[in-house]
Amino acid sequence: MPRRTEQRDAIRDVFEDTDRPLNAQEVLESAQESVPGIGIATVYRNIKALVDEGWIVPVNLPNEPSRYELADLAHHHHFQCTTCQRVFDVPGCTHGLASSAPDGFEVEHHEVMLYGTCPDCTSEATP
Amino acid sequence: MPRRTEQRDAIRDVFEDTDRPLNAQEVLESAQESVPGIGIATVYRNIKALVDEGWIVPVNLPNEPSRYELADLAHHHHFQCTTCQRVFDVPGCTHGLASSAPDGFEVEHHEVMLYGTCPDCTSEATP
DNA sequence: TTGATTGTGATAGAGAGTTATCACTTGCGT
DNA sequence: ACGCAAGTGATAACTCTCTATCACAATCAA
Secondary structure, eight states, X not given: OOOXXXXXXXXXXXXXXXXXXXXXXXXXXXXXXXXTTOOHHHHHHXXXXXXXXXXXXXXXXXXSOOXXXXXXXXXXXXXXXXXXXXXXXXXXOOOOGGGGSOTTOXXXXXXXXXXXXXXXHHHHTOO | OOOOOHHHHHHHHHHHTOSSOEEHHHHHHHHTTTSTTOOHHHHHHHHHHHHHTTSEEEEOOTTSOOEEEETTOOSXXXXXXXXXXXXXXXXXXXXXXXXXXXXXOEEEEEEEXXXXXXXXXXXXTOO
16 A cells, blocks of 8 residues: 655645646656655656556657646646746637548547747846 | 669658658658668658758657658648547648737747547448 | 769667666554 | 565666668769
8 A cells, every 4th residue: 555755745745836737857856845855766656656546647748758737627728938848738728629620530639739938938038 | 962862752752642741650661662672761861851951841749759741831730540640631720829828928839739530540440 | 984972771879758676764554 | 663565766777769880882973
């Protein structure tokens, strides 16, 4: 049976305290603030466990390491900042995407990715 | 200066004769129909050259090897069949995506991915 | 036709992300 | 408090895609 460890708690806290998808490296860096000695292997191990139990879900972008976010979020899309590479949630989905495929193609689900500049990087670029 | 070889011609023909993005393996298999002995290294080399000269562009999906298609196509999106893994072009783009991001996010471009079943796999699943 | 030089094919190697290994530590039932 | 099973951290190893290497073959100007 699973045990409660400070590393595991720290990793869960990281996801609960963040509203955007995080990759293993980002989780490591956030978790190190509460558990300085935590290692990357522990992060990967616990991410895997959290995915298996359905508490987080993977968010995959082309040519990017897997990110993860809480599984119980409402349907939404993602925005990646082309400057800092961070990924943000974009709430809602008002597009009639299912009907946009040609005849004969049955759409089961879709992904929308927006790319651009996030508020932080916009303000830093404006002196 | 570059030379004309039957391998290079075969690879260019593959892209011109196909209306969906192809990965290196798919290009290899198609090119082998006209040049049986062609190797994967030659495919990668020529794809790289064709990208550098702007004749094809990469089409990247999460956790998938890079695919490539002709660069001069009109703006469109992509559909991946969850059965055969092939990727197809979806013409047009009628969505007001630029306006869907939260305040402060500046959208520069976007990608829409549709996932589902292609006509070939739909008919094969219906006996 | 010749010959420099570019291209090819087979395969080794690089690079990135992720998983496995293993000795040591820690949580927790008794 | 004890003991053992589960967890951790460091790092080796794996997977997958793509690039580099190198001996040999093919192209094309002269």
